Amino acid sequence: MSATNQFGEIRNAIGGIGRGGLFMLQILACIRPTVKQWGEVLRQLYFIGTRSLVIILTSAFFVGMVLGLQGYSTLVQFGASESVGAVVALSLFRELGPVLTALLFAGRAGTSMAAEIGLMKATEQLDALELMAIDPIERVVLPKFIAAVLAVPVLTALFNLLAVLGSYLFAVEWTHLDQGLFWGRMQAVVEFQADFVSGMIKSVVFGIVIAIVSVFQGYFAEPTSRGVATATTQTVIVSSIMVLVLDFVLTAFLI
Amino acid sequence: MSSSETTAFIELENVVFRRGSRIILDDFSLSIPQASIAAIMGPSGVGKSTVLKLITGQIKPESGRVVVNGERIDEMSDRQLNQYRKTLGVMLQNSALFTDLSVYENVALPVREHTLLPETIIRRLVLTKLHAVGLRGAIDLYPRELSGGMARRVALARALVLDPALVLYDEPFTGLDPIAVATVSQLIRHVNAALGLTSVLVTHNVTQMGKLVDLACIIVAGKVAAVGSPQSLFDDKSPEVQQFMDGLPDGPVPFHYPATELSEDLLV
Numbered sequence: 001m002s003a004t005n006q007f008g009e010i011r012n013a014i015g016g017i018g019r020g021g022l023f024m025l026q027i028l029a030c031i032r033p034t035v036k037q038w039g040e041v042l043r044q045l046y047f048i049g050t051r052s053l054v055i056i057l058t059s060a061f062f063v064g065m066v067l068g069l070q071g072y073s074t075l076v077q078f079g080a081s082e083s084v085g086a087v088v089a090l091s092l093f094r095e096l097g098p099v100l101t102a103l104l105f106a107g108r109a110g111t112s113m114a115a116e117i118g119l120m121k122a123t124e125q126l127d128a129l130e131l132m133a134i135d136p137i138e139r140v141v142l143p144k145f146i147a148a149v150l151a152v153p154v155l156t157a158l159f160n161l162l163a164v165l166g167s168y169l170f171a172v173e174w175t176h177l178d179q180g181l182f183w184g185r186m187q188a189v190v191e192f193q194a195d196f197v198s199g200m201i202k203s204v205v206f207g208i209v210i211a212i213v214s215v216f217q218g219y220f221a222e223p224t225s226r227g228v229a230t231a232t233t234q235t236v237i238v239s240s241i242m243v244l245v246l247d248f249v250l251t252a253f254l255i
Numbered sequence: 256m257s258s259s260e261t262t263a264f265i266e267l268e269n270v271v272f273r274r275g276s277r278i279i280l281d282d283f284s285l286s287i288p289q290a291s292i293a294a295i296m297g298p299s300g301v302g303k304s305t306v307l308k309l310i311t312g313q314i315k316p317e318s319g320r321v322v323v324n325g326e327r328i329d330e331m332s333d334r335q336l337n338q339y340r341k342t343l344g345v346m347l348q349n350s351a352l353f354t355d356l357s358v359y360e361n362v363a364l365p366v367r368e369h370t371l372l373p374e375t376i377i378r379r380l381v382l383t384k385l386h387a388v389g390l391r392g393a394i395d396l397y398p399r400e401l402s403g404g405m406a407r408r409v410a411l412a413r414a415l416v417l418d419p420a421l422v423l424y425d426e427p428f429t430g431l432d433p434i435a436v437a438t439v440s441q442l443i444r445h446v447n448a449a450l451g452l453t454s455v456l457v458t459h460n461v462t463q464m465g466k467l468v469d470l471a472c473i474i475v476a477g478k479v480a481a482v483g484s485p486q487s488l489f490d491d492k493s494p495e496v497q498q499f500m501d502g503l504p505d506g507p508v509p510f511h512y513p514a515t516e517l518s519e520d521l522l523v
Contacts, residue, residue, distance in 0.1 A: 123354075124347050124348070124349055124351040125351050125352075125353055125354070127313070127347065128345070128347055128351035128353075130313070130340075131311055131340055131345040132340065132345075132364070132365045133337045133338070133368075133369065134364075134365070134368050135337075
């Protein structure tokens with residue numbers, strides 16, 4: 001790739017972030033304290049949440065089991081197997097919980113939001129709203145955006161819970177580690193502010209990023225089958241990269 | 256009815272509109288009288304839907320004026336456009352029904368958004384409009400369960416539900432069976448007369464145009480090729496108008512998009 005092309009790519013990426021930021025301001029300007037709007041937000045929260053719940057909880061349970069297995073097999077060599085609960089909880093609360101939930105959410109709900117909005121555009125439903133003097137951003141985009149922002153931290157907390165349960169099942173039920181030691185070490189090592197809250201801060205940021213990327217890709221998709229397909233693919237790619245980059249940046253600030 | 260005899264409700268004056276370097280409307284002027292039914296006709300891709308989009312304010316002309324009911328649409332702010340669109344009913348080319356809403360909810364949507372009417376009144380309004388298009392029994396169906404013709408009739412009911420002052424129909428007869436064409440045609444005529452509203456249709460259906468409209472305009476190459484009563488268009492001797500009215504493949508309006516000779520392409 002030539003230097004001119006690379007410069008063009010960078011300029012496009014920066015331009016995309018700028019356009020996304022402006023679009024977010026446009027969305028936020030549509031917030032009204034009305035029952036109708038927040039009722040729609042709740043409806044979307046239900047759809048987005050339930051759509052993602054199964055994949056996130058199933059993944060969380062097995063991620064917890066794997067962490068328990070890996071942690072135990074390493075720690076037992078140093079005679080520190082009772083610390084497995086603490087190690088699992090720290091990895092989950094600080095990093096794996098927010099990041100994996102965000103990546104799974106982008107793949108499941110983010111693509112679904114982008115495709116739905118993109119298809120509404122392709123089938124002139126957004127035009128129809130505009131022609132009925134109904135703002136498509138307020139009616140279609142905003143409820144999905146807010147619902148996604150609210151859903152990610154809740155799903156992260158549930159991910160953490162199920163993953164800890166998965167590691168507990170492995171460590172206590174399978175390897176017969178004393179459950180008092182499992183919970184006791186975890187309680188002694190994990191700090192609410194430094195570990196749990198910092199992870200939840202990350203999940204809020206990831207939620208905002210995925211929400212804006214998804215609705216932006218859908219809303220500005222080319223109104224064709226290929227355009228919608230591109231929008232869904234771009235949602236996963238852009239969201240995943242941004243989540244991983246922001247994870248590093250946030251960790252540097254929060255650690 | 257001639258535009259000079261009555262008040263013009265819609266006026267497009269010397270409108271120029273381009274898509275990229277391609278000129279769609281070139282110094283285009285048209286005047287549609289109040290309370291009339293007007294048809295915009297012409298070969299595919301000639302800019303008929305562009306005229307509707309100019310009237311709804313979805314696009315702005317490069318130059319010229321678009322005036323509806325005395326107000327400059329091309330100079331309106333977003334807020335003003337929103338207010339203006341509350342007085343419009345639009346039936347889009349592919350119906351554009353909301354796929355996650357039932358037929359009833361689709362028709363009720365504009366009423367819910369723009370009025371504070373109680374549910375009982377909304378229900379009566381929606382059922383009345385759906386009854387008029389023959390789909391009162393389909394209120395619980397979803398758009399995926401409707402045929403193309405049924406979807407167009409629901410879209411028509413939705414366009415009329417707030418009794419707008421101006422209704423725009425983009426290809427209202429496409430996909431309808433002969434009975435539905437006659438019913439929709441009759442309905443357009445009926446609501447136009449009963450409510451004194453102005454209707455603009457984009458259509459290729461010359462037969463229905465002849466029966467339904469007061470004024471028709473044929474666009475060729477971005478300009479008005481002919482405008483007047485349906486009878487005046489049938490009597491028009493200009494070759495472009497005759498070709499369109501008689502549906503002739505050969506004539507001044509080319510069937511083929513501009514290209515090199517076929518032999519040049521095939522023998523490469």
